[in-house]
Amino acid sequence: MRALPRQGQEWPVLQQALAEAKARDHSWRRGRMAVFFYYLDEALERVQQQAYEAFWTENNLGQRAFPSLARLEGEVVEMALSLMRAPEGAAGTFTSGGSESIFLAMLAARERGKRLRPNIVMPDSAHLTFDRAAWYLGMEVRRVPAAADRRSDVAAMAAAMDEQTVALVGSAPNYPFGTIDRIAELGRLARERDVWLHVDACVGGFLSPFLSKLGAALPEWDFAVPGVSSISADIHKHGMAAKGASLLLVRDAALKAHHRFESSAWARGTYVAHTAQGTRPGGAVAAAWAVMNYLGEAGYLDCARRIQSARGTIAEGIASVPGLEALPGEHAILVYRSTDPALPIARVAAALGERGWLVSRQLDPDGIHLHLNPLHAEVAAEYVADLRAAAEETRGGATAEMAAGRAY
Ligand SMILES: Cc1ncc(COP(=O)(O)O)c(C=O)c1O
Known part of the structure; x- marks a missing residue:
């Protein structure tokens, strides 16, 4: 069991250790996660x-x-x-x-x-x-x-x-x-x-x-x-x-x-x-x-606008992928699922994960859950591009597995 060090250490050493401890964490700075954080910009x-x-x-x-x-x-x-x-x-x-x-x-x-x-x-x-x-x-x-x-x-x-x-x-x-x-x-x-x-x-x-x-x-x-x-x-x-x-x-x-x-x-x-x-x-x-x-009222309105913009882009993107469907809504939470057995959402989630997104899975309906914040307006198009690629990859993989006789 780790014990308290006998002597204290210098702050720069500890600062370095903290930075290293964080190095393998998922970075929210690039907006590649839609859970656990809220971010506008460096000034805030x-x-x-x-x-x-x-x-x-x-x-x-x-x-x-x-x-x-x-x-x-x-x-x-x-x-x-x-x-x-x-x-x-x-x-x-x-x-x-x-x-x-x-x-x-x-x-x-x-x-x-x-x-x-x-x-x-x-x-x-x-x-x-x-x-x-x-x-x-x-x-x-x-x-x-x-x-x-x-x-x-x-x-x-x-x-x-x-x-x-x-x-x-x-x-x-x-x-x-x-x-x-x-x-x-x-x-x-x-x-x-x-x-x-x-x-x-x-x-x-x-x-x-x-x-x-x-x-x-x-x-x-x-x-x-x-x-x-x-x-x-x-x-x-x-x-x-x-x-x-x-x-x-x-x-x-x-x-x-x-x-x-x-x-x-x-x-x-x-x-x-x-x-x-x-x-x-x-x-x-x-x-x-x-x-x-x-922020004042103007700042919060700006945050709300960015969230709406992220939601709009991502919802449109989902609608453009055959076999995916977003649940209706207009708040910061966006849930989508697959309507096509050849496009298992778990696979889509895994393929998004491989592209560096921290994916939050929904149990019922089996789907993907996004909680959008202002930063997502900047990465929404990137998310949609990766989602399209993830869906294509999944469909390709799924078809190959089906052809090989492995059912879902
Ligand atoms: C609707 C709702 N209520 C309550 C909570 C709990 O809040 P906290 O995690 O700050 O304790 C959450 C957290 O996500 C939430 O989404």
């Missing part, structure tokens, strides 16, 4: 890094010591609330990521609901983070098959509810398909049954408002929909901030009490926390604040 990268560095060691748990962080966090929350059309009196909490935002929302729903065997009801396209949160929180998850259009089947969700249901969940959009659930109908159902409605806009929170401004006809999903109790929106996704930045927004500041921890059961006096973290990195807040102010 510098803003993220320098803002983070300006608060690199400040602890956001200690807002009494660092009132600057309380102010920056407050401004980030306010900008997001106004983007998501929150009413007066709404509030929010800065978290480490989508998972923590969702965990806090489910905790709040459970605490508000106060049921003996609480359950949450959601479309089967919702992120597995809800199952993880429910596992931590001792709740049952009821996943209800989505409708044929891959959006929530609200009647089926209503039928899955009972007196133990504490929350309904909708995604805007979900990760598997990029579709936005029927949030308006879910809002009506939540109000009728007096349960919490959480909208998971971890992916869409900082993109949908700008796609809408560019003319995309997206269904309503934000606080303008009556009945929406909370929204999770990740600043470290399409908010384009450094990682470790998400928000849980609530319609009414009073709802924050449901995910507030307070105790004096130790020698140190009262301890209060609204998040699952104790120590919280100040750098993540500073970077998020700086990125939001640096």
